[in-house]
Amino acid sequence: MKNVSVLGCGWLGKELGIALVKNGYTVKGSTTSKDKLQELESVAIAPYLVDISKEHISSEFLDADVLIIAITSKEVENFKKLISSIEKSNIIKVIFISSTSVYPSLNKEMIEEDKTVDSPLVEIENLFRNNNKFQTTILRFAGLFGGERQPGNWFANRKIPHPKGYVNMIHREDCIAIIQEIVEQNVFGEVFNACANDHPTRQEFYINARKTLGKPIPEFDESKPLVYKIISSKKLQKVLSYQFIHNNLLSIY
Numbered sequence: 582m583k584n585v586s587v588l589g590c591g592w593l594g595k596e597l598g599i600a601l602v603k604n605g606y607t608v609k610g611s612t613t614s615k616d617k618l619q620e621l622e623s624v625a626i627a628p629y630l631v632d633i634s635k636e637h638i639s640s641e642f643l644d645a646d647v648l649i650i651a652i653t654s655k656e657v658e659n660f661k662k663l664i665s666s667i668e669k670s671n672i673i674k675v676i677f678i679s680s681t682s683v684y685p686s687l688n689k690e691m692i693e694e695d696k697t698v699d700s701p702l703v704e705i706e707n708l709f710r711n712n713n714k715f716q717t718t719i720l721r722f723a724g725l726f727g728g729e730r731q732p733g734n735w736f737a738n739r740k741i742p743h744p745k746g747y748v749n750m751i752h753r754e755d756c757i758a759i760i761q762e763i764v765e766q767n768v769f770g771e772v773f774n775a776c777a778n779d780h781p782t783r784q785e786f787y788i789n790a791r792k793t794l795g796k797p798i799p800e801f802d803e804s805k806p807l808v809y810k811i812i813s814s815k816k817l818q819k820v821l822s823y824q825f826i827h828n829n830l831l832s833i834y
Contacts, residue, residue: 583607585764586645586672588631588663589652590621592728593678593756597649598626600757609642633663643670647764651678655701660708668714674769675717676760677709681749681774683721686808693721693772693816706772716769720759723776723812727753727827733790736799744784744801746809749776752827762821771820776812779830789831 583606587594590610598608602625610621611631621628629642633654643666654660667675683697683706697703709717726732732750759775762768781789787799817823827833 584645585609585647585649586642587611587626588633588648588650590617590626591651591653592730593725593753594649594651595621595624595626596728596753597651597757597760599624600761602626604761609645611642633659636662638663638666640666640670643667643672645672647674647676648672649676649678649760655705657701657704657708660705664708664712668712673715674767675709675715676763676769677706677717677719679706679719679721681721681723681776681810681812684810684812686746686810688807688809690811690813691774692813693774710772718763718769719772720763721772721774721812722756723749723751723774725753725756726750731790731794732787733792733794733796735790736787740800740802741783741787742802742805743807743809744782744787744803745807746783747780747811748783748786748830749780749810749812750786750830751776752833754826758826759817759821759823762823766821768820773817773820774812774814775817776814777825777828777830778814779828780811781831786830 585601585606586609587598588611590598590612598610601608608626610626611629613632618628629639631638631642683703684691685698706719791799
């Protein structure tokens with residue numbers, strides 16, 4: 582499976598495409614902006630304009646062994662159109678990038694089998710999981726950081742709630758490595774949580790993140806009852822034999 586199409590070459594998708602090219606893959610990448618086509622071409626990603634809200638999606642873009650969906654849209658009807666287009670293509674393997682936001686905060690560790698919230702994202706996940714024309718692995722990423730996404734810049738103008746709760750984070754380099762392992766090992770038809778094993782408190786994490794950037798210590802809001810969740814990635818680590826690159830969230834900088 583050396584031909585991969587990446588739907589959504591943004592903060593994650595573009596760097597993923599670059600990594601795949603370096604590892605010998607032929608990569609097609611999509612954007613909704615004409616201005617970014619040349620940018621993708623400059624890093625050896627074949628560029629395509631793709632908007633899943635449109636009825637027609639390029640059959641050439643969908644001519645691949647694996648489709649990786651890395652867009653932020655949560656419009657259910659648009660994904661129904663996309664799935665219809667995938668069904669007409671030769672794609673039989675899909676990776677759908679989802680989020681651990683599908684889990685409620687129940688003040689406990691959450692695993693893949695736990696009940697999810699009622700949301701458009703869960704509905705979209707199920708559209709892929711229940712489709713029998715192709716196999717999909719759902720990859721639920723925790724809070725994303727790395728590159729220009731620096732947690733020390735977050736909550737710039739407001740207090741940070743639930744300081745005694747725990748953070749669930751994953752670095753972009755781990756996201757990319759995990760996706761590559763799924764493709765390389767041909768692990769499809771699964772649901773995985775992807776989150777560093779380290780879960781410092783929000784207070785510890787954001788104080789450290791601000792200090793790293795030379796910024797003042799943030800203010801915290803303890804006025805609300807404590808709610809949190811701790812995301813477990815044990816299944817992913819076992820199935821893929823994966824070890825996180827950035828596993829200590831207080832020493833990543």
